[in-house]
Amino acid sequence: MNSSHTNAERQSLIMRAIWMLIFFFVWQIAEVVLLVVVVAQLVMRALNGKVNESLRGFGDSLSQYVAQIGRFATFNTDRKPWPMSDWPLPRPADIETPPPAASDVPKEPQA
Numbered sequence: 886m887n888s889s890h891t892n893a894e895r896q897s898l899i900m901r902a903i904w905m906l907i908f909f910f911v912w913q914i915a916e917v918v919l920l921v922v923v924v925a926q927l928v929m930r931a932l933n934g935k936v937n938e939s940l941r942g943f944g945d946s947l948s949q950y951v952a953q954i955g956r957f958a959t960f961n962t963d964r965k966p967w968p969m970s971d972w973p974l975p976r977p978a979d980i981e982t983p984p985p986a987a988s989d990v991p992k993e994p995q996a
Contacts, residue, residue: 904965908954911966915951922947942975949973 922944929937950973953966964970
C-alpha cells in the first residue's frame with residue numbers, strides 16, 4: 886500500500902511539473918503583453934495627460950495573473966491559474982497620499 890501511495894505522489898508531482906512547464910511559457914507571453922501595456926500607458930500619459938482606464942484595469946489583472954503563476958510554480962498554492970480558475974479582477978488603483986509636511990512630523994524631545 887505504501888508503494889501505491891508513493892507512486893500516486895510521483896504521478897501527481899509529474900503532472901504538476903507539466904503544468905508548471907505550460908505556465909512557464911504562458912508567463913513568457915504574459916510578460917511581453919504586460920510590457921506592451923506599460924509602454925502604451927506611458928505613451929498615452931505623455932500624449933493625453935492621463936492613463937487609459939481599460940488598460941489600467943487589464944494591466945492590474947495581468948499583473949495578478951503573473952503573480953498567480955509565480956505562486957503556483959513556487960509551491961505556495963496548489964490552485965492553478967487561469968484557465969483552470971477565474972481570471973483575476975482588477976483592483977482599484979492605489980491612492981497615493983502626499984508625504985507629510987515638515988511641520989507635521991513630530992519632533993523628538995531634546996535631552
